[in-house]
Structure formats: C-alpha cells, structure tokens
Amino acid sequence: MDRKKNPVEPTGEQPVTSSERDGPGGGGPSPREGDPRGWRPPASPGAPSFDMGTGAAVLDAPDETTLDPATEEALEAASDPSEKVVRIGSGQGFWGDWQEAPKLQVRTGAIDYLMLDYLAEITMSIMQKQRERSPEAGYARDFVQLMVDLAPDLVDRGVRVVSNAGGVNPVGCREALGLALASVDLPRPLRVAVVRGDDIMGRLDEFIDGGHALSHMETGEPLSTVRDRVASANVYLGAEPIVRALEQGADIVITGRSTDTALTYAPLIHEFGWAADDWDLLASGVVAGHINECGCQATGGNSLVDWRQIDLTVPGYPIIEARGDGTFVVTKHAALGGRVTWETVTEQLVYEMGDPEEYITPDVVADFSTIELQDMGEDRVKVRGVRGRARTDKLKVSIAYSDGFKAVGTLTYAWPDAYEKAARGNEVLRGRLEYLGLEFDEVRTEYIGAGACHGALAGPPLDELPEVTLRVGVRDADRATVAAFTREMAPLILAGPPTVTGFAGGRPRVQDVVAYWPALIDRGAVETGVTVDTVEL
Amino acid sequence: MRVQLREIAFARSGDKGDTANIGLVAFRPSIYPVLVQEVTAERVKQHFDGICKGEVERFELPNLRALNFLLHRSLGGGGTVSLMLDAQGKTFATALLRMEIDVSDELLDRDADRPGRPPAEQA
Numbered sequence: 001m002d003r004k005k006n007p008v009e010p011t012g013e014q015p016v017t018s019s020e021r022d023g024p025g026g027g028g029p030s031p032r033e034g035d036p037r038g039w040r041p042p043a044s045p046g047a048p049s050f051d052m053g054t055g056a057a058v059l060d061a062p063d064e065t066t067l068d069p070a071t072e073e074a075l076e077a078a079s080d081p082s083e084k085v086v087r088i089g090s091g092q093g094f095w096g097d098w099q100e101a102p103k104l105q106v107r108t109g110a111i112d113y114l115m116l117d118y119l120a121e122i123t124m125s126i127m128q129k130q131r132e133r134s135p136e137a138g139y140a141r142d143f144v145q146l147m148v149d150l151a152p153d154l155v156d157r158g159v160r161v162v163s164n165a166g167g168v169n170p171v172g173c174r175e176a177l178g179l180a181l182a183s184v185d186l187p188r189p190l191r192v193a194v195v196r197g198d199d200i201m202g203r204l205d206e207f208i209d210g211g212h213a214l215s216h217m218e219t220g221e222p223l224s225t226v227r228d229r230v231a232s233a234n235v236y237l238g239a240e241p242i243v244r245a246l247e248q249g250a251d252i253v254i255t256g257r258s259t260d261t262a263l264t265y266a267p268l269i270h271e272f273g274w275a276a277d278d279w280d281l282l283a284s285g286v287v288a289g290h291i292n293e294c295g296c297q298a299t300g301g302n303s304l305v306d307w308r309q310i311d312l313t314v315p316g317y318p319i320i321e322a323r324g325d326g327t328f329v330v331t332k333h334a335a336l337g338g339r340v341t342w343e344t345v346t347e348q349l350v351y352e353m354g355d356p357e358e359y360i361t362p363d364v365v366a367d368f369s370t371i372e373l374q375d376m377g378e379d380r381v382k383v384r385g386v387r388g389r390a391r392t393d394k395l396k397v398s399i400a401y402s403d404g405f406k407a408v409g410t411l412t413y414a415w416p417d418a419y420e421k422a423a424r425g426n427e428v429l430r431g432r433l434e435y436l437g438l439e440f441d442e443v444r445t446e447y448i449g450a451g452a453c454h455g456a457l458a459g460p461p462l463d464e465l466p467e468v469t470l471r472v473g474v475r476d477a478d479r480a481t482v483a484a485f486t487r488e489m490a491p492l493i494l495a496g497p498p499t500v501t502g503f504a505g506g507r508p509r510v511q512d513v514v515a516y517w518p519a520l521i522d523r524g525a526v527e528t529g530v531t532v533d534t535v536e537l
Numbered sequence: 538m539r540v541q542l543r544e545i546a547f548a549r550s551g552d553k554g555d556t557a558n559i560g561l562v563a564f565r566p567s568i569y570p571v572l573v574q575e576v577t578a579e580r581v582k583q584h585f586d587g588i589c590k591g592e593v594e595r596f597e598l599p600n601l602r603a604l605n606f607l608l609h610r611s612l613g614g615g616g617t618v619s620l621m622l623d624a625q626g627k628t629f630a631t632a633l634l635r636m637e638i639d640v641s642d643e644l645l646d647r648d649a650d651r652p653g654r655p656p657a658e659q660a
Contacts, residue, residue, distance in 0.1 A: 121554075122617055218554060304547045304630065305564075343547065343562070346601050350560020352551035353605050356596050369598050385600075403618060444613065444620040453628040455588050457635050473620030516554060516616050 086271045088264050088288070088320040092116040092163075093295025095123055095140050101295060101317045102146060106153050108333040111319055112271075114150075115263040116143065116163035117293050124257060125400030125514040127167035128232035136176070138169030139254075147252060148180045154251060155186055162242055162263045166254040168232060170194045173254050178537045189536040193245030195255040197530030198234045200397065200521075207525065214397060214519040223519060229401040231514060235521065236396045238362030239285075240276075241532045242266035248534040257398055259361055261289025264320060272324040276363070283366035283388025284326035286359060291330055291348055291383075292318050298330060298348040299338035299379075305347070311337035327384040334379065342375040345383075362395055362523075364388040394520040395527075403515035404441065405482040408473040409489035410448070412502030419450045419461035421497040422470040428496050429472060429488060438484055440474045447471070469502065475513065482510050538645055539637050545645075546572060548630035555615035557589075557626030559633050562603040567644055569602040575638040581606050584636050585629075606633070 089111035091102025095118040102114055118140040131138030143165035147154075154161065166173045174194050181190065200207070204227070207214065214223035223230070234257035243266050245253040255263075265285025268274065274281045291298045298318040300310040316336030322328040330345050332338055349368065353359075356368035365388060372385035413421040426445045433443070446452040448469035450461035461468070474485045486508045493503055542548075542561070545568045550559040561576060563569040578595040585593070591609030598605060612626055613619035623629070 218556075302549070302627075304549065346562050346603065347547065347549040347560070349601060350558075350562065350598075350603055350605055351549050352553060353558055353560055353596075354553060354607065356598050356605055369600055371600055373601065406618075406620060408620065442613075442620060446622050448622065452622045454632040454635070456586075457584070457588075457632050471622060475618070475620055511617075513618055515614075515618050518554065 083323055084271075086113070086268060086322050087111040088113045088115055088267055088292060088322065090115055090117075090264070090292035090295050090298075090317045090319070092118060093293065093297060093317075094118065094120055095142075097295055099142060099146060100314075103150060103153075104314070104333070104336060105317055105319070106150055106157065106159050108316070108335055110157075111159055113267040114159055114161045115267075115292055116146075116161065116165060117260045117263055117295075118143065119164045119167065119257060119260070121398060121516050121518075122400060122514060124168055124232045124234050124398060125516075127169070128400065129512075129514075131168055131172075136169070136172050139167040139173035139176075140165040141176075143173065144176045144180050147177055148184055151181060151184050151186055151190060154190070155188060160246070160250070160267070161252040162246075162255075162267060163253065164255045164258045164260070164263060166194065166256045168199060168234070168256060170196060170254045170256050174535070174537075177252075177254075178535075181537050190251045191249050191534050192252045192254065192537050193248060193250035193532055193534040195237065195241040195245060195253065195258065195530065195532050197241070197526070198237045198255070198257040199232075200235055200526060200529075201230070201233045203529075204230065204233055207521065210525075212521055212525065214399065214517075214521060217396075217518040217520065223399065223517065226401045226403075226517065229403070230517075231400045231402060233397060233399045235526050236362060236398060237530060238262050239266035239269055240363070241530050243270045244532045245534060246270040248532065250534045259289075260293035261286045261361060262363070264289035264292045265363075268322050272322075274324075277390070279364050279388035279390060280386060281326040281388075282364035283359075283370075284328065284383070284386040285322075286361050286364060286366040286388070287349070287368065287371055287383060287386050288320040288322060288328050288330075290359075291345060292320055294348060294351060296338060297351060298345055299332045299340050300344050301338065303339070303344045303347055305341075305343040306339070310339045313337055326386060327382065329376070330381045330383065331379055338379075340379040340381055342373050342381055345373060345381045360392060360396075362391065364391050393523050395523050397519045397521050399517035399519060400514050401517055403513045404475060404477040405479045405510050406473060406475040406513050407482050407486050407508040407510050408471065409486065409508035410469050410471045410502060411489065411492055411496075411500050412467050412469045413497065414467045414499040414501065415465065417463070418465045418468040418499075419447060419463075421499065422447055422450070422468040424497045425470050425492050425500070426472065429492060432488055432491075433485065436484065436488075438481055440476045440481060440485070442473075442475045444473045445471070446473075479510060486510060538640060538642050540640050540645065541634065542572075542576070542636045542638065543631070543634035545640060546634065548634055550626050550629035550633075552612055552615060552625045555610055555612050555619075556591075557608040557611045557629045559606045559608065559626075559629050560603050561606065561633060562601065566602055568640070569599065571638070571640055571644065572602075572604055573597060575640075576604060576636065578606070580636070581608070581633065584633065585611065588632075 089105040127138045239262040315338035316332030359366040370387040374382040451458040578593045582593040589608040589611040594607040596605040613621040
C-alpha cells in the first residue's frame with residue numbers, strides 16, 4: 001500500500017489483539033526492510049546493544065555478540081507472556097499536536113491507557129490569558145472534541161485517559177466535556193475525574209508573607225521583584241492525585257499542571273501497586289514518561305538517524321508496554337508509520353535533559369545514567385535497569401509573568417546578491433529607527449537562508465543564494481515603542497533595496513511577552529490543597 | 538583522520554529557559570570514548586563562540602554512549618522572551634555535528650558501513 005496516497009484507515013472494526021500483534025508475522029513489513037541501501041538487517045538482530053551491565057567488552061565487541069547467551073536467557077525469562085503487561089499509549093506531545101494520533105492510538109490496536117500531554121512551560125500563561133477574557137476558558141479546547149470522538153471507543157475497548165488538558169481551568173474543561181457528551185449515545189456513562197490544587201495564584205502573597213521567597217531557580221532573584229506582573233502560578237503535581245482518581249474508577253482524568261511524566265507512570269503505580277518509596281520502580285516510570293511525553297519524537301519524528309527512510313505520513317506514536325518489575329518495551333502499532341529503534345529512543349531520552357543523574361520529579365529523583373536499552377528489532381526497544389533515589393521535599397512551581405512586548409518582521413530578497421540586499425535593508429531599517437529616535441531593550445537581525453540557525457558556524461553567506469529573508473525582531477517594555485517599529489518594515493518595500501517580496505502578511509504584530517519563572521516551594525505548603533473528585537457524565 | 542561529528546554521531550537538542558541542551562550519541566560503542574576525549578566542554582564552548590554566552594556543562598552517559606551538554610545563556614533569554622528564530626535551540630544539535638575531531642583510521646574503517654552517514658558517502 002502506498003501510504004502517501006492512502007493513509008492507513010483506523011481499523012476500528014478489527015482490533016488487533018496483543019497476541020496477534022506480537023505473534024509471528026503479526027507486525028507486517030517493517031519499514032526497514034524496504035531500506036534501499038540495506039543499512040539495517042530486517043529484524044536488526046545486530047542492532048547495537050549497549051548493555052553496560054555485561055561488562056566493558058561490549059564497547060569493542062562486534063554488534064552481533066553484544067549479549068552473552070546467559071543474558072539472552074534472562075531476557076527471555078523476563079518476557080514471560082503470562083505476566084501482566086500494561087500499555088500506555090501517547091497521543092499528544094504538546095497543545096497543537098496531530099489530532100489523528102490519539103484516535104489511531106486507540107483504534108489501531110490494544111492499549112490500556114491513553115496519555116495526552118498538552119502543557120509546555122508557557123502554555124499555562126496562554127491559557128490564563130484566555131481565561132481572563134472568558135471565565136469558562138483556560139484549558140485545551142480540542143481535548144473536548146477529541147474525547148467526544150473517542151468516547152464510544154473508550155467504553156468499547158476499556159481504554160482510560162490521563163491528560164493535563166485542564167490547564168488553568170480543569171473544572172471548566174470537565175463542564176465543557178459534560179455538555180458535549182450529552183449528545184453522544186454511550187452504553188454507560190463515563191466517569192471523569194478532576195485534579196485540583198496545582199493553581200496557587202491566589203495564595204502567592206500568603207506564601208511570600210510566610211517566608212517562601214519563590215526565588216528564580218536560575219537567577220536566584222526573589223519573586224517579589226516581579227510579583228505585580230505575575231499572570232499564573234502552578235505547582236507541578238506528581239502521580240498521587242492521578243492514582244487517587246484512577247482508584248475512584250475514573251475513565252478520564254483531567255489535571256492542570258501535572259508533570260508530563262506522571263501522566264504515564266501514575267497508571268503504572270495504580271496497576272502494579274508500586275510503593276511510594278520504591279524509588280527504582282518509580283524512576284522506571286519516569287523514564288517511560290519521558291519517552292512518551294513528546295509523542296512522535298520517540299517514534300521517528302524529528303529523528304536525525306535515517307530520516308529519509310522513516311515514513312511519517314501516518315505515524316504511530318509511542319506505546320509503553322510495562323511490567324510490574326519496572327522493565328518496559330517502547331513500541332508502536334505495527335500498522336502505522338514511524339519507527340522505534342535504539343536511535344529514536346535515545347534521541348528522545350537526551351531531549352531537554354539536564355543533569356542525567358538528577359532528573360527531579362515530585363515523586364522520585366531518576367538517574368538516567370542507569371538506563372539500559374536493548375533494540376529487539378521490529379520496532380521494539382527494551383528498557384531496564386533504571387535506578388532512582390528518594391524524592392526531594394520541594395515541588396517545582398511554574399510561574400508566568402508579563403515582561404514587555406516584542407515584534408518580529410520579515411522581508412525576502414531575491415537573487416542576485418540576495419544576502420547583500422537583505423543586509424542593506426537591515427542597515428536602512430536600523431538607520432530609520434535611529435532617525436526616529438526609537439530605542440529598544442533589544443534589536444536582533446537574522447538572515448534566514450544565510451545562517452539564521454547556525455550563525456558563524458554556517459560559514460560566510462554565498463554569493464549565489466536564490467533568496468534570503470531578512471528577519472528583524474525588537475523587544476521593549478514600552479508597547480508604543482514596539483508598535484512604532486512595526487510601521488517601519490513595510491516602507492522598505494518601495495523605499496529600500498530591490499527585488500523584495502514576502503510582505504503579504506502585513507505589518508508585524510505586537511506580542512505580549514510572557515516570561516517563565518521557575519521556582520521551588522516546600523512540598524508541605526501545597527500538597528494538602530490537592531483534591532480529586534470524580535463524576536459521571 | 539579529521540571527521541565531522543555527523544559522520545560518527547547523532548544528536549538532538551532542546552531548551553530549558555535560556556539554556557540549550559544537546560545530547561550527542563555515538564553510532565557505535567567504539568566511538569564513545571573518542572567523543573569523551575575530544576568533545577570537551579571547553580571545545581563546545583569554543584565551537585559555539587558568539588552563540589553561547591554562558592558556561593558549557595558536560596555530563597557523561599556511557600550507558601547510552603551519549604554526552605549531554607548544557608549551553609547556558611544561549612537562547613536570547615529563552616522561551617517567549619527570545620527574538621531568535623530558533624528560540625528553543627532545536628537546531629543546535631546539527632550545529633554541534635559540524636564540529637571536526639580527530640579519529641583514528643582504524644576506528645573509522647569499522648564504521649564505514651554504519652547508518653547515519655550522508656548517503657553520498659555510502660557508495
């Protein structure tokens with residue numbers, strides 16, 4: 001089948017059971033088998049395994065013999081098919097991710113839980129602004145329609161959803177879902193839980209007065225310096241309230257600012273009964289969560305290795321197949337595109353990594369230097385060996401505050417001498433800003449097509465570039481100053497260097513800058529305010 | 538022999554505030570020690586001269602045959618504050634892969650048939 005022309009249909013009528021999928025031939029042709037250059041063996045038995053536990057010999061051994069027979073046997077034993085396996089499918093990696101992905105995740109094959117991550121560092125502040133304009137807003141609206149579309153499948157297949165779609169208004173999110181579900185004919189009502197207590201905006205002064213400085217984690221400045229400009233403040237909550245919701249029988253759990261990783265490992269705690277101080281198991285869950293939280297980035301999206309060979313038209317998002325001992329396999333539905341190899345998983349593991357030995361979450365400190373990967377072939381990568389340490393007594397707070405205004409304008413100059421023209425355009429513009437007496441906190445010029453991404457590392461601009469886009473941004477505390485800049489780009493079209501285009505969008509827009517202020521707070525100060533309640537919709 | 542990192546390693550980059558992170562991963566286990574020796578924090582700081590305005594920290598992950606670099610003060614303030622086209626540092630990965638290091642011919646020969654090299658060199 002040509003996937004480019006005929007995207008994979010959701011096979012809602014024929015669910016693929018796990019035994020079918022795992023059995024011989026159940027996986028269908030692996031994308032790798034069609035690799036024209038034959039870089040990889042079909043089932044990649046020789047895919048590099050780098051289990052440091054088998055000793056230093058691994059480093060220099062040929063790939064085919066990286067595992068000794070005893071280890072292979074041990075792995076076989078660990079993969080006892082009768083053992084309970086819980087499948088957590090990832091459906092969204094950010095607010096604005098592909099809407100088909102979660103539907104395909106539920107309808108193409110077996111999963112037990114669907115995790116949907118909507119929140120990046122500054123998403124809360126965007127949602128806060130929406131809520132200020134309209135009190136019932138402030139959550140990921142597309143989540144509601146998605147749940148309406150998926151509701152019959154969730155009931156039919158017994159798939160439960162865990163999501164931080166609630167943003168700054170999880171209750172409003174559930175109310176909207178209730179209204180929308182009223183018109184859906186379901187065999188039974190859905191139990192929908194809401195986690196509250198992450199929003200500490202209303203308690204900031206109480207905390208500051210009580211001696212919690214909420215200092216910036218990088219600069220050390222106390223929050224009081226920007227207190228009057230704070231737009232939102234939310235504590236990153238861990239797994240505990242989500243587990244409570246699942247214990248209440250929730251089909252759908254809606255949280256606000258939960259950690260991205262907890263959306264994946266809270267169901268594992270619930271299913272396997274992991275203890276709150278079993279640090280290694282919790283750390284395994286965190287690693288699973290880190291792999292799931294960016295959606296397709298673990299299954300070949302944004303992957304550097306073999307990017308030409310990975311079919312991303314209708315990609316499968318990651319699925320964690322977890323066992324009670326903390327080991328898990330990263331995979332995807334075989335019928336969908338994408339790819340799972342040690343390379344795709346490793347790229348995601350190092351994504352947004354800080355100190356690998358100190359991956360701090362509300363529930364455990366995970367040590368990413370203990371992760372052992374094994375590429376099993378056929379889009380299956382096994383993860384084991386993860387170690388963790390006791391959680392800290394602090395929770396992270398995500399604070400957003402207003403920090404002035406900015407605007408960015410672009411114009412595109414064509415061959416010949418495209419770069420030179422763009423550079424002259426920049427000179428003219430800067431001269432006019434000076435002529436008008438406009439000063440900014442920051443002005444930045446970049447040349448797209450001539451080093452905007454890699455700067456001087458890209459080498460000198462070429463004479464023969466077909467076109468170059470001049471991109472100028474300004475930032476200032478004063479809105480009027482930024483607005484004045486936005487009126488100075490367009491005049492360059494007629495009163496600037498020649499062969500210019502790309503101005504159909506009109507004047508640049510003045511944008512509010514909402515800056516991020518990460519801080520820590522004592523766990524005890526906020527945890528008592530966390531509540532969970534479940535209702536039938 | 539002098540080679541660009543992209544011939545022997547791959548990478549992914551992202552952001553945390555004004556700090557860019559780059560995870561650099563060796564295609565083959567035998568290359569990892571070379572990365573450890575050659576791709577030091579100092580060299581990376583030098584490589585990103587003019588881009589990284591703060592310190593470079595390096596962490597070793599032999600289990601993933603990876604190095605993780607934190608490039609502080611590299612994203613124009615980061616997040617929504619930044620005026621940079623690449624405010625999230627997404628393209629820092631390949632910027633690092635431009636770096637050239639010395640690798641023994643013997644190690645390179647063993648890598649000749651490995652994935653990840655530009656197709657033109659696959660012949």
